Amino acid sequence: RRFTASFVVKYDKFLQDGLLKLRDVGETGEADDLPIVKDWLAAKALLGRIKTGAAALAGGKTAALGKAWIEQLPGGHGTPWTMDDDDYAQTHIRTRLCLIPTPDNYSFCGLERVSLGVGVLNVVEHRLLCSEVNFSQFPRVHLVVDVKRPADEPV
Secondary structure, eight states, X not given: OHHHHHIIIIIXXXXXXXXXXXXXXXXXXXXXXXXXHHHOHHHHHHHHXXXXXXXXXXXXXXXXXXXXXXXXXXXXXXXXXBOOOSHHHHTEEEEEEEEEOOTTEEEEETTEEEOOOBTOEEEEOTTSOEEEEEOSSSOEEEEEEEEEOOTTSOO
């Protein structure tokens, strides 16, 4: 709740084209926190909780986080269908966490359609065709965090 409240009050003004990057891949090829996370303590704490909670996705080991961003989708809008098949996509598991829900908001992945509940970390198979749609009149907000696949897990 603290994370969402601080986003609405202070950090949503940093959105660019509906996105606010929190982690990105740097020169080393590994993802690192961006400067905004250093200042935004609630973001740092939430990413830490996701890292701890993602141990199940990392074969019971401490998870390594990849890219992370906040995505705001305005009411009456959708995203293009995409399918990630690059090296990064093959080595990461994509998760979505609904921060601000709206009615009639759906995530599509392959043949599945779901409306994400607040506070539930959902795995999205981004290597299949995916899209988001928001039929409501209000913006919905998701936190997207990639988790590095265990090296011994088949791709």
